[in-house]
Amino acid sequence: MPASIASARPRVVIIGCGFGGLFAARRLAHAPVDVTVVDRTNHHLFQPLLYQVATAGLSAPSIAAPIRHVLARQRNTTVLMAEAIDIDTRGRAVVLEDGQRLAYDFLILAPGATHSYFGHPEWAEHAPGLKTLADAFEIRRRVLLAYEHAEREPDPQARAPWLTQIVIGAGATGVEMAGTMAEIARQTLRREFRRFDSKSARVILLEGGPRVLPAYPSDLSTKAQRQLERIGVTVRLNSRVTHVDASGVVVDGERIEARTVVWAAGVQASPLGAALARSNDVPLDRAGRVIVTPELTAPGLPEVYVIGDLAAAVSDGQPVPGVSPAAKQMGRHAAENILRALRGEPPRPFRYRDYGTLATIGRRAAVAQIFGVKLWGYPAWLTWLFAHVYFLIGFRNRLVVLVDWAWAYWTFQRFARVVIEGIRRG
Amino acid sequence: MPASIASARPRVVIIGCGFGGLFAARRLAHAPVDVTVVDRTNHHLFQPLLYQVATAGLSAPSIAAPIRHVLARQRNTTVLMAEAIDIDTRGRAVVLEDGQRLAYDFLILAPGATHSYFGHPEWAEHAPGLKTLADAFEIRRRVLLAYEHAEREPDPQARAPWLTQIVIGAGATGVEMAGTMAEIARQTLRREFRRFDSKSARVILLEGGPRVLPAYPSDLSTKAQRQLERIGVTVRLNSRVTHVDASGVVVDGERIEARTVVWAAGVQASPLGAALARSNDVPLDRAGRVIVTPELTAPGLPEVYVIGDLAAAVSDGQPVPGVSPAAKQMGRHAAENILRALRGEPPRPFRYRDYGTLATIGRRAAVAQIFGVKLWGYPAWLTWLFAHVYFLIGFRNRLVVLVDWAWAYWTFQRFARVVIEGIRRG
Numbered sequence A, B: 001m002p003a004s005i006a007s008a009r010p011r012v013v014i015i016g017c018g019f020g021g022l023f024a025a026r027r028l029a030h031a032p033v034d035v036t037v038v039d040r041t042n043h044h045l046f047q048p049l050l051y052q053v054a055t056a057g058l059s060a061p062s063i064a065a066p067i068r069h070v071l072a073r074q075r076n077t078t079v080l081m082a083e084a085i086d087i088d089t090r091g092r093a094v095v096l097e098d099g100q101r102l103a104y105d106f107l108i109l110a111p112g113a114t115h116s117y118f119g120h121p122e123w124a125e126h127a128p129g130l131k132t133l134a135d136a137f138e139i140r141r142r143v144l145l146a147y148e149h150a151e152r153e154p155d156p157q158a159r160a161p162w163l164t165q166i167v168i169g170a171g172a173t174g175v176e177m178a179g180t181m182a183e184i185a186r187q188t189l190r191r192e193f194r195r196f197d198s199k200s201a202r203v204i205l206l207e208g209g210p211r212v213l214p215a216y217p218s219d220l221s222t223k224a225q226r227q228l229e230r231i232g233v234t235v236r237l238n239s240r241v242t243h244v245d246a247s248g249v250v251v252d253g254e255r256i257e258a259r260t261v262v263w264a265a266g267v268q269a270s271p272l273g274a275a276l277a278r279s280n281d282v283p284l285d286r287a288g289r290v291i292v293t294p295e296l297t298a299p300g301l302p303e304v305y306v307i308g309d310l311a312a313a314v315s316d317g318q319p320v321p322g323v324s325p326a327a328k329q330m331g332r333h334a335a336e337n338i339l340r341a342l343r344g345e346p347p348r349p350f351r352y353r354d355y356g357t358l359a360t361i362g363r364r365a366a367v368a369q370i371f372g373v374k375l376w377g378y379p380a381w382l383t384w385l386f387a388h389v390y391f392l393i394g395f396r397n398r399l400v401v402l403v404d405w406a407w408a409y410w411t412f413q414r415f416a417r418v419v420i421e422g423i424r425r426g
Helices: A019-027 A047-054 A133-152 A156-163 A172-188 A218-230 A272-278 A324-342 A377-391 A395-411 B019-027 B047-054 B133-152 B156-163 B172-188 B218-230 B272-278 B324-342 B377-391 B395-411
Strands: A011-015 A034-039 A043-045 A064-066 A077-081 A084-088 A093-096 A101-103 A106-109 A113-115 A164-168 A202-206 A233-236 A241-245 A248-251 A254-257 A260-263 A267-269 A301-306 A356-362 A365-370 A373-376 B011-015 B034-039 B043-045 B064-066 B077-081 B084-088 B093-096 B101-103 B106-109 B113-115 B164-168 B202-206 B233-236 B241-245 B248-251 B254-257 B260-263 B267-269 B301-306 B356-362 B365-370 B373-376
Touching: A011 A019, A011 A101, A019 A034, A019 A106, A019 A324, A047 A133, A047 A172, A047 A377, A077 B133, A084 A272, A106 A272, A106 A324, A133 A156, A133 A172, A133 A260, A133 B077, A156 A164, A164 A172, A164 A248, A164 A254, A172 A202, A172 A218, A172 A233, A172 A356, A218 A233, A218 A356, A218 A365, A218 A373, A272 A301, A301 A324, A356 A377, A365 A377, A373 A377, A377 A395, A395 B395, B011 B019, B011 B101, B019 B034, B019 B106, B019 B324, B047 B133, B047 B172, B047 B377, B084 B272, B106 B272, B106 B324, B133 B156, B133 B172, B133 B260, B156 B164, B164 B172, B164 B248, B164 B254, B172 B202, B172 B218, B172 B233, B172 B260, B172 B356, B218 B233, B218 B356, B218 B365, B218 B373, B272 B301, B301 B324, B356 B377, B365 B377, B373 B377, B377 B395
Parallel strands: A011 A034, A011 A106, A034 A077, A106 A301, A164 A202, A164 A260, A202 A233, B011 B034, B011 B106, B034 B077, B106 B301, B164 B202, B164 B260, B202 B233
Antiparallel strands: A043 A064, A084 A093, A093 A101, A113 A267, A241 A248, A248 A254, A356 A365, A365 A373, B043 B064, B084 B093, B093 B101, B113 B267, B241 B248, B248 B254, B356 B365, B365 B373
16 A cells, blocks of 8 residues: 555545646645555656657657656655556545555546557557657657668669658647658768668658648648658648558558558547546547546546546637647646645636647748747747757756757757667568 | 679678677778678667666667768768678678578678576576667666565565565676666665665675676775675675576575566677587687687688677787777777788787776776776776766767766766556556
8 A cells, every 4th residue: 555545634646647647746746635646657758759759869768757756855745657447436446457456535537648540450550659658669660670671672662662651640740750750861861871862761641631730720731731841741631541551551542552650640548538437427528538527527526637638628618639738737727626625615617728839840840839929940940949848857858858959950860769679580 | 782792892791780890890991892781780889888778877879879870981881780690601691580691702700799597598587688778678677667566565575575686797797787776776766765765675796706896806806895885785705596586596595585686697609609610610619709810710711700709819828808998909900800811911910908997886986907007986987987988989979978977976866767668467
């Protein structure tokens, strides 16, 4: 049993230590409660820069901080590396993967989301998505080793699929991945291969809808697409992927041979939403998210808060977007509502404050909307750079990430071009 | 076929791009030969700092540089990520793992060594050794997750094995690992756990011989042992390990329950030595190393050089030690002998120049013998620090490694405390 269970203070259990869970935990630092933070991994991940790990621009430790170190000074907080697999809302306990039960008085559910392959789970092994460090390492391995395979392949026709890279989905992650992959081909790997020119590698970005970055104003979508095309990405809009296998995809009936496919198309809420709905009258939306009350609780369960990507929340009549500032704000808000409950005050409804959105495309290329002002190109990229470094957790990370980026900027190099595993036989 | 095969220039194939292979390749940069470098991984590894990756002090990219980037400007050099599995000395070709053959006029064999479990290969899964980045990640995972398991274990008696760490073998790697593991327990993780004091973790260093660092002068061995004991390592000399399993080891008939066991006891040459001996009259020593001629060739095969950890070489009547300066010198020497052969000159015998040896124990603790001068404690540690940063490949690495170390020095923190995988079920 964790230390918290022995005490008489209210027990707050937080499931997941992404932005939502971390900000909730921090808000409770000096509160008269016992907090237990549960996460499957040992680190808080700065997800907005995960694509940089996948594309060898940053090392994993630069964007991941050990949760227990980040929260070490909060003496009321226990950190457990564990996986929550069920919630017993009657018994008020979280069930962990080894059967251990964790009793709570208040629960904050912030487990995040996973990929959705639109009913085709068999595509997952051929087209990894990007949510965890393990995902990023897998994509890095595939992107870099495809070029290694190409260098070993004497037949140009057999080589072509190794030099064709497809990104499915043109949201922020898809745009960032495709832009960086094109830069790797055109800049980073120049002059390093003897049998082919890395600039001949093709990067194709497939989007089901009519424009890239659908969450952005449409003129910024146009600007983003133009920037992508300028650095060599082929953008195909209104494209429907109907098949993915080990050697390529079928899009609008046409087969494209490609050995590297990245999935950035759909997300699906954590199965903990369904676990909650199984034994309660909790409504879920089509993506499996919990349709929360204005106060961010699960309907009928005032002691259970649901935040971040698992929450379908509404603010000012608008759905709250699945971005990190929203998760942070929800985390803080849930913690504050718990503190209000402890003082006997009623919970307050959540209001999302939208400071802006940012997506990067490549070197000196980005689009942004900050406090209603639209930016693109170099100014947007500088804004993106400083915003992301500023929000990185921990001073050391900020410093080293800046050194890495300065280095990459001047040399076009990506220093983390390391694949841990050796070549695989057979 | 690689570009080299099409040309009429002599083809030099180098197997392995550790220190020996890399220095051989570099020496051939402007030579009238076609060089092909073959390595199982995509990176050259700065192995002297690998224990820092295993103990979360450095990220993998800080000590690993993409081979093809390091050699990109050598226009006569092709890099292939591949595994050499056999050598056809009659046909003068290397056989790769996919059956491809790589023809050579000169061959430099520098594949390095692996672990030796003294006839107990079943110990490997319980006691990983430290040769590759994959090894380092596995040890990092085990060291860090043992503490996570301990925090989840309510029973102190069941918790103890998670807080007992054993290092088998007190050569340089064993001493460095044990010293750093003790520092992690005593400094890095202080105040981060709620159910136990990380300082209570035990680190036990087991050595079969009568002293630690057997390759060093005996007074430095004594000094190293004293420094290890001061930072909390239990050193047991003349200890024979007779059994290793998932939950502990048996040493001198006594069972010690320990969930973290690291193997630093024995090395064994690459199987390519045996492959060479199968079809030729090439003598191997007990560790499977090729007993080379004074010129560093395999006896009877004047076009086949064997260097680094695969070579049992003798210089001035003394065996050449298995350290990185020796591998570099052998690599350069083999390349020079090949250039001499191309000029019709006879090969020269190899002479090892010993500039000194260095081993670190922990913060401000090390032993060194440089140009015959013995150092220990803080001066030895400073020497070690600057020597290692100086020899790191690539300016960026040096800078970032220095930042990381300065940070670690002032804060006692180890920034790379990141385990990629989540908790495993069942």
